[in-house]
Amino acid sequence: MNLLGILVSVVFIFLIIGLSSFLTKKKILTGESSRKFIHIGVSNWWIIAMIFYDNFIYASIVPALFIIINYASYKKNIFKSMERGKGKEDLGTVYYAISLFILAIITFNFTTPYIGAMGILVMGYGDGFAALVGEKYGKMKVLFNKNKSLVGTFTMFFVSFFVAVLVSYFAGDSRIFINALIIALVSALIELISPYGTDNLTVPLSASFIYYLMTLY
Secondary structure, three states, X not given: OHHHHHHHHHHHHHHHHHHHHHHHHOOOOOOXXXXXXXXXXXXXXXXXXXXXXXXXXXXXXXXXXXXXXHHXXXXXXXXXXXXXXXXXXXXXHHHHHHHHHHHHHHHOOOOOHHHHHHHHHHHHHHHHHHHHHXXXXXXXXXXXXXXXXXXXXXXXXXXXXXXHHHHHHHXXXXXXXXXXXXXXXXXXXXXXXXXXXXXHHHHHHHHHHHHHHHHOO
């Protein structure tokens, strides 16, 4: 199952990237929407990982591979549909893969994959939809961060809350809504203050860590 999981994972991720490239060429997706399509889609890889992997070494292979692939794409603009440019703010795809790698090693080894699922899916869906909604409707900016919109931040909170409820439910938690509320609030705040695409690191790692602490009590 572990080796099959690697094959399924690679095919799945390249399908997401390929579909985004196709939709971008057809002008169905443009600019930020094509990147966030990949951002949201790839986060579902964690579900594949939970189905196929029972070993943290195997679970970390695909994220490790995509740290290299994403950095190469960042430098050489290989996958145009997921790149912005070459500034330090454009390393988000690399940070994304690093988060997957770190959480795969930790949660498939020491805790439960649901801990990693919380961080990755909150980041994937919450941050993804926040960017899409903020780009379209975010005329009113946050006072201390002109790169973030109020509507984007509220979207981050509400989507993160919904995702956290689902993960908590499937994990069999008893305090679903209070856990989800705390994780959503912290994730929205951290996304708001994280510069240069580092939210792809800070949001999943912090959400997973907070969720881990909650499972201890």
